[in-house]
Amino acid sequence: MRIFVLYFLCIIATAANAQIDTNLLRREPKDTTGMKLNMDAVYNRPFLTVGKLPVALGGYLEANWQHLGTDGVTEGHQFQMKRMTLFVASGIGHRLKFLSEIEFEDGTKEINIEFAALDMEITPLLNFRGGIIMNPIGAFNQNHDGPKWEFIDRPTSAVQLLPATYSNVGFGVYGKKYQKDWVVAYEAYLTNGFDDKIIDNNTGRTSLPATKLNRDRFEESFNGMPLATAKAAVKHRKIAEVGVSYMSGVYNKFEDDGMTLDRKRKVEVIAVDANSTLPGINTFITAEWAWISVDVPGTYSQQYGRRQQGGFADIVQPVYSKPLFGFEQSEVNIACRLEYVDWNVGTFDQTGDKISDHFMSVVPAISWRPGPQTVIRLNYRYNLQTDLLGNPASKTAGFQAGFSSYF
Amino acid sequence: MKRVVIIFLVFISAVLSVISCKKLEPAAPADDSILDGPVEGLTTAQKAMFLRGDVAFNDEVFTAETGLGPLFVATSCASCHAGDGKGHPFTTLTRFGQSDSTGNHFMAMGAPQLQNRALPGHEPEKIPAGARSAKFTPPANTGMGFIEAVSDADLLAIADPNDADGDGISGVVNWINIKSYITLQPGYATENGKCIGRFGKKSGAHNLLQQTAGAYNQDMGITSLYEPYDTYTGLETDPEVSTQTLQDVVFYLQTLKAPIQRNKTNPDVMKGKELFLQADCGKCHKPELRTGYSPIAPLANQTFYPYTDLLLHDMGPGLDDGYTEGNATSAEWRTPALWGLGLSKNAQGGSYFLLHDGRATSIEQAILLHGGEATVSREKYSAMPETDKKKLRTFLESL
Numbered sequence: 001m002r003i004f005v006l007y008f009l010c011i012i013a014t015a016a017n018a019q020i021d022t023n024l025l026r027r028e029p030k031d032t033t034g035m036k037l038n039m040d041a042v043y044n045r046p047f048l049t050v051g052k053l054p055v056a057l058g059g060y061l062e063a064n065w066q067h068l069g070t071d072g073v074t075e076g077h078q079f080q081m082k083r084m085t086l087f088v089a090s091g092i093g094h095r096l097k098f099l100s101e102i103e104f105e106d107g108t109k110e111i112n113i114e115f116a117a118l119d120m121e122i123t124p125l126l127n128f129r130g131g132i133i134m135n136p137i138g139a140f141n142q143n144h145d146g147p148k149w150e151f152i153d154r155p156t157s158a159v160q161l162l163p164a165t166y167s168n169v170g171f172g173v174y175g176k177k178y179q180k181d182w183v184v185a186y187e188a189y190l191t192n193g194f195d196d197k198i199i200d201n202n203t204g205r206t207s208l209p210a211t212k213l214n215r216d217r218f219e220e221s222f223n224g225m226p227l228a229t230a231k232a233a234v235k236h237r238k239i240a241e242v243g244v245s246y247m248s249g250v251y252n253k254f255e256d257d258g259m260t261l262d263r264k265r266k267v268e269v270i271a272v273d274a275n276s277t278l279p280g281i282n283t284f285i286t287a288e289w290a291w292i293s294v295d296v297p298g299t300y301s302q303q304y305g306r307r308q309q310g311g312f313a314d315i316v317q318p319v320y321s322k323p324l325f326g327f328e329q330s331e332v333n334i335a336c337r338l339e340y341v342d343w344n345v346g347t348f349d350q351t352g353d354k355i356s357d358h359f360m361s362v363v364p365a366i367s368w369r370p371g372p373q374t375v376i377r378l379n380y381r382y383n384l385q386t387d388l389l390g391n392p393a394s395k396t397a398g399f400q401a402g403f404s405s406y407f
Numbered sequence: 408m409k410r411v412v413i414i415f416l417v418f419i420s421a422v423l424s425v426i427s428c429k430k431l432e433p434a435a436p437a438d439d440s441i442l443d444g445p446v447e448g449l450t451t452a453q454k455a456m457f458l459r460g461d462v463a464f465n466d467e468v469f470t471a472e473t474g475l476g477p478l479f480v481a482t483s484c485a486s487c488h489a490g491d492g493k494g495h496p497f498t499t500l501t502r503f504g505q506s507d508s509t510g511n512h513f514m515a516m517g518a519p520q521l522q523n524r525a526l527p528g529h530e531p532e533k534i535p536a537g538a539r540s541a542k543f544t545p546p547a548n549t550g551m552g553f554i555e556a557v558s559d560a561d562l563l564a565i566a567d568p569n570d571a572d573g574d575g576i577s578g579v580v581n582w583i584n585i586k587s588y589i590t591l592q593p594g595y596a597t598e599n600g601k602c603i604g605r606f607g608k609k610s611g612a613h614n615l616l617q618q619t620a621g622a623y624n625q626d627m628g629i630t631s632l633y634e635p636y637d638t639y640t641g642l643e644t645d646p647e648v649s650t651q652t653l654q655d656v657v658f659y660l661q662t663l664k665a666p667i668q669r670n671k672t673n674p675d676v677m678k679g680k681e682l683f684l685q686a687d688c689g690k691c692h693k694p695e696l697r698t699g700y701s702p703i704a705p706l707a708n709q710t711f712y713p714y715t716d717l718l719l720h721d722m723g724p725g726l727d728d729g730y731t732e733g734n735a736t737s738a739e740w741r742t743p744a745l746w747g748l749g750l751s752k753n754a755q756g757g758s759y760f761l762l763h764d765g766r767a768t769s770i771e772q773a774i775l776l777h778g779g780e781a782t783v784s785r786e787k788y789s790a791m792p793e794t795d796k797k798k799l800r801t802f803l804e805s806l
Contacts, residue, residue: 067429067432068432069429069432069433070433071433071434071435071436072432072433072434072435072436073435074429074432196527197470199527200470200471200472200475200526200527201468201470202467202468202469202470202473203468204468204482204483204486252527261528262527262528265527297525297527299524299525299527299529299530299531300524300525300526300527301479301481301482301486301524302497303481303482303486325413348495348496348497349497350495350496350497350499351495351496351497351758353756353758356756380431387489388486388489388497389489389495389497389754389755389756390756390757391489391490391753391754391755391756391757392753395433396433397431397432397433398431398432399431
């Protein structure tokens with residue numbers, strides 16, 4: 001499978017003709033070309049420059065209130081500072097640029113360098129990137145800034161199935177080619193990867209996000225095997241963007257100090273993502289679906305899934321695009337997110353019955369964007385979650401309200 | 408002016424949504440539809456202890472780092488007791504040893520419990536040649552504090568080891584060796600230095616502390632102050648669960664409420680209970696017991712309705728797995744409490760897995776698999792017209 005994907009990417013690479021956005025480090029208006037891809041999200045942000053300093057700054061923050069209840073039990077009113085993120089970008093030379101993203105989650109409970117990479121353009125179709133990069137699996141991992149979304153919570157499939165936001169140290173290449181209304185792009189990276197926490201964690205299930213607990217991954221690889229991540233995307237300006245991504249690596253420590261401990265056990269992820277704005281009514285639709293396969297030892301508990309899948313779909317409909325309360329570029333949207341995650345695809349050896357451990361939710365929302373960089377949103381969340389055995393689902397529901405804004 | 412009105416309306420809407428938000432959240436399930444929840448009358452400090460135990464029991468998942476295994480059956484308590492209910496074939500335990508009461512000769516080979524799962528790099532246990540084994544479906548946890556508080560004297564009074572009343576039913580207690588860490592309650596009974604076991608399929612555990620410390624050790628490979636020996640190496644290790652946490656879990660199990668019967672006044676349920684008693688099912692599945700002394704006030708001197716006599720009964724060759732514990736013979740099983748039976752499906756993934764190993768997938772099948780001392784009752788059930796059988800089953804499902 002990996003050979004197929006790499007071959008596919010090579011074909012695209014030969015046809016690609018990418019270029020680095022040279023306007024990056026200037027205060028620029030919102031991109032209106034419609035040719036930006038999810039992979040551009042890291043640079044497609046509002047930056048501020050100071051005088052003639054070759055450094056641009058930016059960031060965003062998210063805060064919210066929520067009142068959720070699960071089967072009659074609520075934790076009451078909760079006020080949360082979900083995250084504050086700082087960007088620093090620098091133009092080092094004509095074809096060299098640097099960007100970093102540092103995120104503070106839940107106050108200062110988690111502080112992460114999510115992205116800190118140097119980009120070097122060799123030719124437009126061949127750019128090198130090295131440092132802490134965001135593995136391009138699916139779309140959300142790279143395009144996760146709060147102000148871009150109408151929903152307070154990140155998609156469950158992105159953060160509890162896939163490990164968004166997932167960054168690693170590594171190197172890779174990317175490139176793009178524009179042809180009239182079309183843009184084709186690719187990315188491929190080798191980085192440090194997963195570790196055995198994905199099947200030995202306190203969530204009681206196979207969990208790729210559990211690997212984020214391994215802080216050492218920025219310093220050393222758990223098993224010396226690189227994690228390969230590759231993505232290809234194609235977009236027609238008036239139709240849609242579609243991406244296919246693939247990630248593959250070994251998660252276990254198969255040898256130590258020269259001794260063989262186990263065979264190499266693989267984790268593989270395939271994700272597809274798509275987004276489109278329907279002409280005429282401007283309905284924006286974005287969706288992502290991922291399939292995960294983990295080589296869990298046969299002697300381990302079936303509680304830890306060998307296969308997982310899940311995704312989300314957001315539908316956003318602008319309903320009011322006129323000045324409101326003195327905000328000239330106001331836009332009011334109604335939106336809905338549908339989510340599904342199955343953490344354990346398969347059947348019990350003992351009974352042949354389907355293993356459950358799945359989650360679904362629907363999140364209707366209304367948002368007001370007083371300007372393009374700020375969103376104020378009200379969500380109603382309704383979740384159903386079943387345990388491994390498929391017992392009656394626990395229900396969680398309630399309101400969330402908050403804002404997210406670039407600054 | 409119009410703008411002010413809009414702002415005011417938005418503000419009022421926001422306030423109203425906050426006020427009404429609880430109404431748009433899922434309601435709590437009815438008390439009689441779930442097994443979880445504490446007994447009434449706990450003090451504030453006891454409620455805090457119950458909650459700590461609840462978290463440790465239902466939320467704590469062990470990993471290699473926190474002591475799991477390396478051989479194990481499950482990674483958490485809740486894996487085997489979803490919603491505090493009965494287990495599923497996925498979490499059914501296998502215990503091995505021999506068929507006589509000379510003591511388990513396979514202890515050095517990992518007995519009595521088979522750890523059939525292992526951390527990567529380890530091989531799970533296999534049943535040694537010559538050993539006999541039986542599968543045990545994890546039981547529901549509810550109401551166990553009441554069962555623990557029944558006095559030994561009451562159990563001995565119910566027992567009829569020589570079938571003195573000639574009804575063909577001869578319930579016996581299992582006399583077991585007592586672990587050194589167990590503090591015996593006032594008025595405990597003893598015979599040849601052994602005490603009464605009342606927990607486990609064959610009454611192999613004296614109280615909930617022994618049952619819990621044993622489960623941490625045998626099910627998850629977690630050592631404690633009480634069970635300090637690692638099941639894999641056989642060596643004594645530092646405790647992997649704190650004594651406080653273990654005691655919190657024991658308290659949680661002691662104070663989980665007794666299941667509440669549903670549709671008690673339904674005519675079919677009432678008639679079903681009558682038929683249940685007429686078929687002499689209640690001779691072993693004793694409807695009513697009474698607690699004696701308990702240091703937990705809400706459990707002391709209470710009448711409760713577990714539908715068990717807590718005694719061992721010979722269930723016949725069909726249920727004889729050839730494996731035993733303590734004085735229990737291989738065909739003897741402790742009468743399981745029937746309370747909560749109707750809610751079992753909600754913990755077993757929507758199906759019934761009944762009897763000691765989950766082999767019965769319906770209440771009727773469970774009844775028909777009864778033998779030995781229950782043969783007469785089974786035959787009485789079999790002879791009932793279908794409508795009566797249904798009423799009896801409806802009664803059992805109401806428990």
